[in-house]
Amino acid sequence: MAELLGTFEQSVLLSIFGLRGEAYGRAILNHVQKLLQRDVSAGAVYATLERLEARGLVSSRLAEGSPARGGRARRYYTVAGEGERALSETQRALTSIWKDVQLPIQEGL
Amino acid sequence: MKMPAHEPPRWAERILERLLPARARQVVVGDLREEYVEAMLPRRGKLRADMWYIQQVASFVPQFNQERGPMGMILSFVSWFTLASTCWLAVMEMLLRHAGYELRASMACGFAIICLATILVRMLRMGKRAERWLWVGAAVLIGFGGEAFVHNARADHFEGFVFVISLALMLQGALMLMTLGWPTPGNERWLRQAGQSQ
Numbered sequence: 207m208a209e210l211l212g213t214f215e216q217s218v219l220l221s222i223f224g225l226r227g228e229a230y231g232r233a234i235l236n237h238v239q240k241l242l243q244r245d246v247s248a249g250a251v252y253a254t255l256e257r258l259e260a261r262g263l264v265s266s267r268l269a270e271g272s273p274a275r276g277g278r279a280r281r282y283y284t285v286a287g288e289g290e291r292a293l294s295e296t297q298r299a300l301t302s303i304w305k306d307v308q309l310p311i312q313e314g315l
Numbered sequence: 316m317k318m319p320a321h322e323p324p325r326w327a328e329r330i331l332e333r334l335l336p337a338r339a340r341q342v343v344v345g346d347l348r349e350e351y352v353e354a355m356l357p358r359r360g361k362l363r364a365d366m367w368y369i370q371q372v373a374s375f376v377p378q379f380n381q382e383r384g385p386m387g388m389i390l391s392f393v394s395w396f397t398l399a400s401t402c403w404l405a406v407m408e409m410l411l412r413h414a415g416y417e418l419r420a421s422m423a424c425g426f427a428i429i430c431l432a433t434i435l436v437r438m439l440r441m442g443k444r445a446e447r448w449l450w451v452g453a454a455v456l457i458g459f460g461g462e463a464f465v466h467n468a469r470a471d472h473f474e475g476f477v478f479v480i481s482l483a484l485m486l487q488g489a490l491m492l493m494t495l496g497w498p499t500p501g502n503e504r505w506l507r508q509a510g511q512s513q
Contacts, residue, residue, distance in 0.1 A: 231346035236354075249374030252343055271345050274352050278345025 211296045217241045218254045219293055222264060222283050230269075230280040231255070255283060263289035323351045323368040331372045347371055390490045391434065397456075397487045398430035400480050422459065426484060429456060433491060453491035460484030 211219070221237035222229040229237075235251045258264045264283050271278040285293075328344060335343055347368065355364035405423035408416045429452040436445045463481035467474055 231342060232350050235346070235350070247374030248343070248347060248371040249376075249378050252339060252375075253378045256339070268342070271341075272349070275345035275349040278341045278348070280345065281342040 209292075210299055211292055213242075214238075214250065214254055215258060216293065216296060218251065218258065219263065219285055219289055222285050227282070227284075229283045234283065258289065259283075261288075262286055263292055321352060321356060323348060324365055327365075327369050327372050331375065334372070334375045334378075343375075390487075390494045393483065393487045393490055394430045394433045397480075397483045398427055398434070400483055401427040401430065404476075404480060426456065426459070430487065433487075449491055453488040456484045456488035456491070460488060 217238045218234060221234045221241060225233050225237055231248075231252065234255070235246065235248055238251060239246045255264065255266075259266060263286055265286050266281050266283045268279045268281055271280055328348070331344055331347070332340055351364055351368050355367050358364075359367065401423045405420045405427065408420035408423065432452060433449055436449055460481045460483075463477055464485065467477045467481060
């Protein structure tokens, strides 16, 4: 079984899914903040994107930039097949771990 | 030259450009500028938008340190420690004014400048030319640190703070020498990727 994804990695991957073809750095940053309901630093998001791309879980392409960004290019991300598999495995593992747990946690579990 | 009011602080943007590897530079700077102009500035106003931008720039520092490998991280930590201790030493010398304090305070300031230069040269990727001066700085730190260490060990009255600072100076110098001659795989990887994608 592949290594399970951390919460932040899951949020970034799910944001890329949720943004449907419009997933570039700024949009992902805002979407992750919405998902986690807290402020997130750009450094953390870009470091995660770099790590996910190095692991082959996402792929990216460059596109032209708008005047608001001084003409600087945008990098759009898509979740690769490997990324979808990793998300499914993580979801399965988490569901299985939590299956028999009732909150508040009872003693002797 | 006055900076246009609708742009993020130019100095912070320059630091960000220096912190980022070639592959990510344009993309990340563009993303943050877009967020600043279109969301932060209208919603929060100039001062709070600038604070947000500076906070985002700072969030790339840990990533930069990781990229330099474990040696880079240790050097960064020791540089900040030595910078703080030499500044403290200079201030104490100026306050206490024992005999010969001018020379000792000047030396402490000199060491602090070397530490600050080390941090800036590494952080702002000033290149090989600037790094050459760090070799000289490292030799100065090891020389003076070693001299202070031996002098203190032989003295009748052992000074704990001289012991700590002389050790920090020698350690900093040794780390500087090691990192200057040490390859940085993270950076080379980034440069290779930049060559492939551009």
